[in-house]
Amino acid sequence: MNKSRLEAFSDGVFAVAITLLALDLAVKGPDSPHPLAWQLGHAWPSYVAYLISFLTIGIIWVNHHATMNNVRVVNRTLLYLNLVLLAVVVAIPFATSTMAEYLSKDNYSARVAAALYASVFEAMGLAFALLFEWILRHDNALHDPMPAAVKNRARLRFYGGQILYVIAIAVAFLNAQVAVGLCAVTAFYYLFERSGPVPGLDDG
Amino acid sequence: MNKSRLEAFSDGVFAVAITLLALDLAVKGPDSPHPLAWQLGHAWPSYVAYLISFLTIGIIWVNHHATMNNVRVVNRTLLYLNLVLLAVVVAIPFATSTMAEYLSKDNYSARVAAALYASVFEAMGLAFALLFEWILRHDNALHDPMPAAVKNRARLRFYGGQILYVIAIAVAFLNAQVAVGLCAVTAFYYLFERSGPVPGLDDG
Amino acid sequence: MNKSRLEAFSDGVFAVAITLLALDLAVKGPDSPHPLAWQLGHAWPSYVAYLISFLTIGIIWVNHHATMNNVRVVNRTLLYLNLVLLAVVVAIPFATSTMAEYLSKDNYSARVAAALYASVFEAMGLAFALLFEWILRHDNALHDPMPAAVKNRARLRFYGGQILYVIAIAVAFLNAQVAVGLCAVTAFYYLFERSGPVPGLDDG
Amino acid sequence: MNKSRLEAFSDGVFAVAITLLALDLAVKGPDSPHPLAWQLGHAWPSYVAYLISFLTIGIIWVNHHATMNNVRVVNRTLLYLNLVLLAVVVAIPFATSTMAEYLSKDNYSARVAAALYASVFEAMGLAFALLFEWILRHDNALHDPMPAAVKNRARLRFYGGQILYVIAIAVAFLNAQVAVGLCAVTAFYYLFERSGPVPGLDDG
Numbered sequence: 001m002n003k004s005r006l007e008a009f010s011d012g013v014f015a016v017a018i019t020l021l022a023l024d025l026a027v028k029g030p031d032s033p034h035p036l037a038w039q040l041g042h043a044w045p046s047y048v049a050y051l052i053s054f055l056t057i058g059i060i061w062v063n064h065h066a067t068m069n070n071v072r073v074v075n076r077t078l079l080y081l082n083l084v085l086l087a088v089v090v091a092i093p094f095a096t097s098t099m100a101e102y103l104s105k106d107n108y109s110a111r112v113a114a115a116l117y118a119s120v121f122e123a124m125g126l127a128f129a130l131l132f133e134w135i136l137r138h139d140n141a142l143h144d145p146m147p148a149a150v151k152n153r154a155r156l157r158f159y160g161g162q163i164l165y166v167i168a169i170a171v172a173f174l175n176a177q178v179a180v181g182l183c184a185v186t187a188f189y190y191l192f193e194r195s196g197p198v199p200g201l202d203d204g
Numbered sequence: 205m206n207k208s209r210l211e212a213f214s215d216g217v218f219a220v221a222i223t224l225l226a227l228d229l230a231v232k233g234p235d236s237p238h239p240l241a242w243q244l245g246h247a248w249p250s251y252v253a254y255l256i257s258f259l260t261i262g263i264i265w266v267n268h269h270a271t272m273n274n275v276r277v278v279n280r281t282l283l284y285l286n287l288v289l290l291a292v293v294v295a296i297p298f299a300t301s302t303m304a305e306y307l308s309k310d311n312y313s314a315r316v317a318a319a320l321y322a323s324v325f326e327a328m329g330l331a332f333a334l335l336f337e338w339i340l341r342h343d344n345a346l347h348d349p350m351p352a353a354v355k356n357r358a359r360l361r362f363y364g365g366q367i368l369y370v371i372a373i374a375v376a377f378l379n380a381q382v383a384v385g386l387c388a389v390t391a392f393y394y395l396f397e398r399s400g401p402v403p404g405l406d407d408g
Numbered sequence: 409m410n411k412s413r414l415e416a417f418s419d420g421v422f423a424v425a426i427t428l429l430a431l432d433l434a435v436k437g438p439d440s441p442h443p444l445a446w447q448l449g450h451a452w453p454s455y456v457a458y459l460i461s462f463l464t465i466g467i468i469w470v471n472h473h474a475t476m477n478n479v480r481v482v483n484r485t486l487l488y489l490n491l492v493l494l495a496v497v498v499a500i501p502f503a504t505s506t507m508a509e510y511l512s513k514d515n516y517s518a519r520v521a522a523a524l525y526a527s528v529f530e531a532m533g534l535a536f537a538l539l540f541e542w543i544l545r546h547d548n549a550l551h552d553p554m555p556a557a558v559k560n561r562a563r564l565r566f567y568g569g570q571i572l573y574v575i576a577i578a579v580a581f582l583n584a585q586v587a588v589g590l591c592a593v594t595a596f597y598y599l600f601e602r603s604g605p606v607p608g609l610d611d612g
Numbered sequence: 613m614n615k616s617r618l619e620a621f622s623d624g625v626f627a628v629a630i631t632l633l634a635l636d637l638a639v640k641g642p643d644s645p646h647p648l649a650w651q652l653g654h655a656w657p658s659y660v661a662y663l664i665s666f667l668t669i670g671i672i673w674v675n676h677h678a679t680m681n682n683v684r685v686v687n688r689t690l691l692y693l694n695l696v697l698l699a700v701v702v703a704i705p706f707a708t709s710t711m712a713e714y715l716s717k718d719n720y721s722a723r724v725a726a727a728l729y730a731s732v733f734e735a736m737g738l739a740f741a742l743l744f745e746w747i748l749r750h751d752n753a754l755h756d757p758m759p760a761a762v763k764n765r766a767r768l769r770f771y772g773g774q775i776l777y778v779i780a781i782a783v784a785f786l787n788a789q790v791a792v793g794l795c796a797v798t799a800f801y802y803l804f805e806r807s808g809p810v811p812g813l814d815d816g
Contacts, residue, residue: 001269001270001273002269002273005211005215005269006269007617007620008211008212008215008620009215009218009219009265011219011617011620011621011624012215012216012218012219012220012420012423012624013219013222013223014621014624015219015420015621015623015624015625015627015628016219016220016223016224016424016624016628017223017226018625018698018702019625019628019629019632019702020223020227020628021702022629022702022703022705022706023632023705023706025703025706026706026709026710027710029709029710029713029714030713030714030717030721035719035720035721035724036710036714036720036721036724036725036728037720037721037724040724040728050703051699054695054699054702055695058692058695058698058699061621062688062691062692062695065613065614065617065618065691066613066688069613069614076266076270079266079269080262080266080395083258083259083262083266086222086262087255087258087262090222090223090225090226090258091226091229091254093226093227094226094227094229094230097230097233098230098231098233098240101233101234102233102234102240105234107239108239108240108241109234109239109240109241112239112240112241112244113240116240116244191692205473205474205477206473206477209415209419209473210473212415212416212419213419213422213423213469215423216419216420216422216423216424216624216627217423217426217427219423219624220423220424220427220428220628221427221430224427224431280470280474283470283473284466284470284599287462287463287466287470290426290466291459291462291466294426294427294429294430294462295430295433295458297430297431298430298431298433298434301434301437302434302435302437302444305437305438306437306438306444309438311443312443312444312445313438313443313444313445316443316444316445316448317444320444320448409677409678409681410677410681413619413623413677414677416619416620416623417623417626417627417673417677419627420623420624420626420627420628421627421630421631423627424627424628424631424632425631425634428631428635484674484678487674487677488670488674488803491666491667491670491673491674494630494670495663495666495670498630498631498633498634498666499634499637499662501634501635502634502635502637502638505638505641506638506639506641506648509641509642510641510642510648513642515647516647516648516649517642517647517648517649520647520648520649520652521648524648524652
């Protein structure tokens with residue numbers, strides 16, 4: 001099968017999902033009883049939600065890119081594992097806008113919204129893990145198979161970040177805003193954990 | 205003509221259509237009289253609709269990919285047959301959201317919605333069949349022409365799945381949820397009927 | 409400059425625009441006082457609008473594809489002419505939904521909506537003409553420059569179709585539905601006028 | 613890393629963002645108490661907003677294209693700088709529709725909306741500057757490194773345009789429509805400042 005179409009289709013889905021995030025920035029406009037400056041000021045949860053989700057989708061795209069770079073052979077199993085990842089990615093704008101709508105409130109729904117948000121990121125991580133493990137376990141699908149020690153270090157670093165999302169889900173039921181903050185921290189963890197999930201793939 | 209543009213354009217349309225599916229996941233948010241957990245719990249028809257439609261579009265994309273891999277020459281007829289397929293694909297988010305809105309009801313409209321849903325999938329199958337038959341009948345457009353027996357087995361397997369959609373349409377007028385379940389079964393049929401519509405194209 | 413990015417960006421814009429057309433298919437759903445079958449039956453202007461616009465965007469994409477195939481050198485002027493075409497293409501979903509909303513009415517607004525619809529198609533034709541003339545007049549930008557007689561035949565056939573849109577705009581002020589019918593006829597003219605705007609480019 | 617995926621993903625994001633701009637063209641339709649001709653006539657701020665934003669995104673796409681053409685090596689830093697640019701690009705439809713909603717009014721909110729609009733363009737310019745400076749400072753990442761004098765001329769011309777946006781932000785608090793006009797002037801500056809931000813890259 002053709003790796004470039006898997007990449008083109010994935011890039012299209014990532015691009016649409018990341019652009020849809022910005023739809024949540026919309027304010028009510030002249031129909032609102034409040035002036036625009038007030039509306040923009042009170043929309044801060046949208047900006048927070050937008051920035052964290054944009055960064056997180058951006059990072060997963062970079063990691064998808066880095067991981068696929070090392071793949072030589074694409075078969076149906078890999079296409080379907082990739083679809084599982086994309087099915088979670090396209091749900092991120094939904095979780096983002098739901099979280100943004102409740103973030104400035106202090107009630108049980110706000111905590112549910114934050115837990116939903118962290119859960120979708122954790123689901124994305126698990127879906128990426130499926131792809132990642134399939135690739136780590138099929139040396140013959142790779143350009144440059146990696147030694148077992150390198151694979152295990154890659155696993156350790158990748159799954160380390162995932163634990164932060166699990167903590168965020170639990171924390172959400174205590175404090176929504178702290179949980180969302182933890183999702184931001186996790187994004188920065190993956191941003192600076194520069195070796196990427198599959199270290200041999202990184203050239204940066 | 206240039207096969208890569210046919211693929212890039214198709215990938216773009218598939219990517220946008222599959223991402224739009226997730227817009228239906230949206231809940232009413234803080235304007236609803238119900239807490240978020242209640243809203244999410246009562247949105248189960250959206251999740252069912254989303255999963256079945258995502259899987260179905262994903263599978264047709266994989267099959268489009270597999271079929272096009274074997275095509276060597278692209279002409280205007282093939283571009284237009286491909287447009288017919290895409291015209292049905294982009295209608296799937298509409299059928300999906302309509303079905304999801306009525307699925308939890310038990311009235312005639314719910315049955316019409318389920319019939320609409322199965323009908324759009326059947327239309328997608330017929331549009332794919334046009335592409336598929338054109339390719340099977342133009343050996344000179346292929347990299348590796350297939351023996352007649354292989355073609356007929358591919359036809360049998362592909363049209364076999366289509367019959368399930370016809371049954372789903374009929375069943376919809378008796379029970380909407382069973383009809384939607386049949387659409388899910390058909391998706392799994394095509395998922396595990398791993399040889400793909402054009403078996404020689406599969407390497408998995 | 410890189411022709412493949414011009415094509416990829418254009419394919420993306422065409423793909424999003426053609427997919428957005430399907431958003432107009434949405435019906436009111438369970439909030440409507442009418443059963444779904446009634447709603448679907450009364451939505452016929454949406455289906456007509458969707459089919460004509462999908463076909464028209466599809467044809468312009470095929471012609472864009474055919475024309476660009478013969479281009480060898482891409483410079484800034486061509487990129488900007490291409491942007492003018494895309495600026496009109498992305499306005500088609502707006503004209504389509506406006507037309508669909510008024511098509512079943514019989515008032516002055518319906519006639520304005522039909523005139524708007526035909527005008528956007530004519531604007532698309534004029535924008536394509538800019539691209540087309542630039543290419544016809546820059547032999548050194550082509551893989552295979554064409555003899556003048558071939559160019560003039562291509563012009564005759566292309567501009568012939570454009571006259572139909574001008575007639576449709578005028579007719580719109582008498583009868584909206586006839587004008588929309590003329591837009592459909594024009595799409596079929598370009599569909600079967602198979603040589604394409606630049607005949608040497610066609611292999612079908 | 614693979615430059616073509618950076619380009620494909622960016623093209624997808626630019627394509628979706630530029631197509632979403634056209635959603636603002638929508639009028640209220642038959643639910644409005646006014647006839648369609650009146651609605652279209654009073655929607656002039658939408659057309660102005662659409663044209664300026666489409667042109668601006670189109671130009672930044674052309675410049676992105678021209679700049680990336682000279683890049684030979686893509687690493688993680690460049691991917692992330694590119695994401696910063698895209699994060700601003702996808703916010704343009706939001707700023708555009710907010711500006712369009714207030715442009716015909718003459719109040720403080722209209723001035724805030726115009727300042728927001730110019731600020732998003734300035735933010736896009738700054739994000740592009742990050743990419744541009746990184747590229748100018750990494751000769752080993754380029755196909756053809758440029759002499760220092762050429763780099764400085766490119767900087768002068770690029771930052772010259774940025775000053776116009778800063779002026780537009782200040783002017784917005786005096787007169788919204790003049791500020792929006794300045795954004796249009798800036799687009800034309802970049803359109804005719806044909807050498808592009810990285811002059812060696814231009815072939816037009």
